[in-house]
Amino acid sequence: MNPQPEHPGSAPHHTTGQARGRRRRAALLAAAVDLLTDGGFAAVTHRAVAERAHLPLAATTYYFASRDQLLAEAFAQLVTAELDTTRAWIAEHGLLGLPAQVAAADRTRQLGLWELYVHAGRDPVLQQIARRWSDGCIHLIADALHLPGTDPRVRLVYTTLSALWLEHVVEQRPLEDAGTLLTLTIENALHPR
Secondary structure, X not given: OOOOXXXXXXXXXXXXXXXXXXXXXXXXXXXXXXXXXXXXXXXXXXHHHHHHHOOOHHHHHHHOOOHHHHHHHHHHHHHHHHHHHHHHHHHHHOHHHHHHHHHHOOHHHHHHHHHHHHHHHHOHHHHHHHHHHHHHHHHHHHHHHXXXXXXXXXXXXXXXXXXXXXXXXXXXXXXXXXXXXXHHHHHHHHOOO
């Protein structure tokens, strides 16, 4: 005998409430990501997130135990999106096309991502997410070079690419030479003299 709900309409209402909760939480997380990309780490406050999401202030603390949790989940979302974008770009343009991807990327979004990456040095939770980003990039490069991810040449290419990317995003250095430097690094890594 299957137990029947006391109120026949209660199960769908519960499901509707859960869907509403997921939408509200997703809206808050999207707002935190937007704020990170617009104004960096300091821009993400409970009040600013709630305002950006068009939700009451209490919603931020209902769905996220702390600002740290909100930042960590926003960083994780940024990392996932960045890895997906990079994977697709490499598939379409090859590894040597990455400087063009960096040039085409939204600079404020990139600044937010790198700011959190640096801040991860002081926060063990963010550090795990930062490592996932680095390891993901290394994996993408290893696949593109047809080398194991543990091969030091992969790390050399990753380090070169990261430095060029960071110089462009932070110092706004032009990327004209980046393709040449990346090509030289890959050639030297794959065919040492």
